[in-house]
Amino acid sequence: MNRTTVRRSAAALALGLVAATAPAAVGASSATAAPYCGITWGSLPKSSAVSTLPAVTGVRAGRHACYDRLVIDHKGRATGFDVRYVSQITADGSGNVIPTRGGAKLQIITRGTRYAAPPAMPNVTGYTTFRQVVWAGFFEGQSTVGLGVRARLPFRAFTLYDSATNTSRLVVDVAHQW
Template sequence: MTLRTTRVIQALAVSIAAGALPLTAVATSAAGSTTAGTAAASTAYCGITWGSLAKSSAPMVRGPVTGVRAGRHACFDRLVIDVTGRAPGFSVQYVNAVYTEGKGTLVPLRGGARLRVVALAPAYTATGAPSFTPANRSEVVNVTGYPTFRQVAWAGSFEGQTTLGLGVRARLPFRVFTIQDATTSRLVIDVANHW
């Protein structure tokens, strides 16, 4: 193997690891040129390797939930929960059914699978005043036309945690992470459009 070929392979490996390139099979010819072809079973959709098991993080925060929004991306649909202050802990997992906080009433959801999204932050202030109240508890965010999301429903806020039901097309890979700036933070849930 020539030094040039070694450097090309190293550059490709770094780009794939950083997510800058989709994972594909790369072949090098005897002349030193590279060609890329799709690797049948081993290639992940859009480079997504998230999986569908439960994801969680522990810190509970006092900063209240202030909003919920959604967006479509090329490879996934995204749900964002806005919070004042530090980033909240969370628990996100596929469940057979989502129930309201406190009361335990079934939250009906459209779609072939259901994610229970729990933000470890209240949807009310320290004085008990609501910090976020959805206009429609059954349709917190309009996700009509989204490839993966079917419905976002409010399950309530009780004892410092806020729960949403996320109806999705099927049990698909997802990831959860938080983003924090000087005064606000966001809990982000991305669900892949395909496996």
């Protein structure tokens, strides 16, 4: 064998080893599944900057094909929030545990809010993911809502603002599954 033949044989051997150890093609069966309903949100905390002192005016819930939705209504522009999984929902100010049904708990804080009477919490009986919504209070410019969910599932949080009515909504969507 000459040098060129040896180089070509070595290259072919290397390519054969790479092909033999390469993962299966995308179209082939693999252990990695596609995201549920295309959801790629994850379950890590979500937050945004401080808001401009809106007042919480209501809390409501809705059901969708791939997720359950919680909406916190505000009078004024609300952009400051922090949403995360916690081990327990605690009352603002006192730190007392608020019993909340569900395998996991989301703490939803609206920052920079001014005091308003606690709104009624929606009944989420029969929802796929939600188990209970609780008011955790108002303290030092923030309002807190606790959300009991079936399990620690992916979620997203964002705000919507309507300049015509000067109202906004903090929206929290929790997927039905991973």
